[in-house]
Amino acid sequence: MDQKKRILIAxxxxxxxxxxxxxxxxxxxxxxxxxxxxxxxxGSIPIFVDGGFVASFVPDDLSQLPAASFVDAEEGKTQxxxxxxxxxxxxxxxxxxxxxxxxTVSSSSREKSxxxxxxxxxxxxxxxxxxxxxxxxxxxxSTLPGFDIRDSWIQDVDKIxxxxx
Amino acid sequence: MKQRYFSTFQLILLALFSALxxxxxxxxxxxxxxxxxxxxFWMAIIIVGARVVPKLxxxxxxxxxxxxxxSFLGLGDFGALNTxxxxxxxGVGSDLMLxxxxxxxxxxxxxxxxxxxxxxxxxxxxxxxxxITGAPIGFVALGLLQAxxxxxxxxxxxxxxxxxxxxxxxxxxxxxYMAEKR
Numbered sequence: 001m002d003q004k005k006r007i008l009i010a011x012x013x014x015x016x017x018x019x020x021x022x023x024x025x026x027x028x029x030x031x032x033x034x035x036x037x038x039x040x041x042x043g044s045i046p047i048f049v050d051g052g053f054v055a056s057f058v059p060d061d062l063s064q065l066p067a068a069s070f071v072d073a074e075e076g077k078t079q080x081x082x083x084x085x086x087x088x089x090x091x092x093x094x095x096x097x098x099x100x101x102x103x104t105v106s107s108s109s110r111e112k113s114x115x116x117x118x119x120x121x122x123x124x125x126x127x128x129x130x131x132x133x134x135x136x137x138x139x140x141x142s143t144l145p146g147f148d149i150r151d152s153w154i155q156d157v158d159k160i161x162x163x164x165x
Numbered sequence: 166m167k168q169r170y171f172s173t174f175q176l177i178l179l180a181l182f183s184a185l186x187x188x189x190x191x192x193x194x195x196x197x198x199x200x201x202x203x204x205x206f207w208m209a210i211i212i213v214g215a216r217v218v219p220k221l222x223x224x225x226x227x228x229x230x231x232x233x234x235x236s237f238l239g240l241g242d243f244g245a246l247n248t249x250x251x252x253x254x255x256g257v258g259s260d261l262m263l264x265x266x267x268x269x270x271x272x273x274x275x276x277x278x279x280x281x282x283x284x285x286x287x288x289x290x291x292x293x294x295x296x297i298t299g300a301p302i303g304f305v306a307l308g309l310l311q312a313x314x315x316x317x318x319x320x321x322x323x324x325x326x327x328x329x330x331x332x333x334x335x336x337x338x339x340x341x342y343m344a345e346k347r
Contacts, residue, residue: 010278025309028302043302109300135295136308156300
């Protein structure tokens with residue numbers, strides 16, 4: 001077999017891989033659409049207040065949120081996305097959030113969660129924000145002491161819960 | 166006595182290339198913040214490594230060794246196993262393409278294809294982990310396609326950089342020197 005044919009085979013393999021990845025993603029989205037309630041588009045993050053569903057953080061609303069970024073001290077990588085503060089203010093408004101309000105961001109697939117007070121989230125210098133991961137899911141990151149290393153960050157976020165004081 | 170597939174000298178060289186992959190990951194920064202941008206550096210290193218030790222499996226050894234180093238250094242966001250497999254698959258993906266394309270990394274197109282497939286090994290590992298662990302689907306609908314294309318582009322750029330480095334090494338007489346040493 002000549003080299004041209006081998007290069008062509010490599011090209012075909014690349015297209016097949018792309019097809020498989022997009023195909024599986026499409027099927028997962030179809031499945032998620034079937035399972036999710038009508039007001040929760042697939043991939044969106046549901047927001048619960050005191051156990052009740054109030055809204056869903058959807059990609060369409062990203063244009064309304066100012067972008068935020070910081071360089072993490074651990075790997076010197078820029079984390080960029082949207083502040084959790086801005087997300088909550090967009091969906092809940094300031095009246096529903098007091099300094100002692102607890103906000104829990106969790107990931108069921110990674111079995112991780114983090115509870116923060118609204119006072120911590122509201123301080124912009126803490127940079128409590130969502131960064132878009134390489135595979136398109138949201139990752140909660142921050143510069144808060146104790147919550148500023150990769151191990152503690154919440155990858156693949158799929159739920160936000162707010163508990164009033 | 167049965168001759169070993171890799172000589173001690175070659176294994177030492179491969180270990181050095183593995184260390185270089187980690188150094189590149191930690192120390193080299195680009196202003197680009199697209200996913201997979203670091204592939205520019207490590208695919209170049211793997212392509213050079215595969216030519217300096219021109220044996221099938223050389224890239225896999227670089228990948229596996231750098232994976233072990235990266236896991237112990239706590240690199241990556243998704244745990245040690247994910248990090249190890251991501252790095253290892255960069256090497257395995259490169260080796261598969263080197264096998265298909267007869268290790269002809271002095272051909273620019275081949276170097277670019279090896280760069281793309283090696284880098285895609287990392288993307289596919291991360292993606293598969295997400296699928297297996299039941300990670301939520303992407304927040305942004307076309308995020309996955311964007312990430313895929315980003316890995317392809319940076320892998321290709323890594324292949325190009327590796328090819329340029331090989332050309333420079335050849336011009337400097339590095340491979341003639343290595344042949345004499347052998």
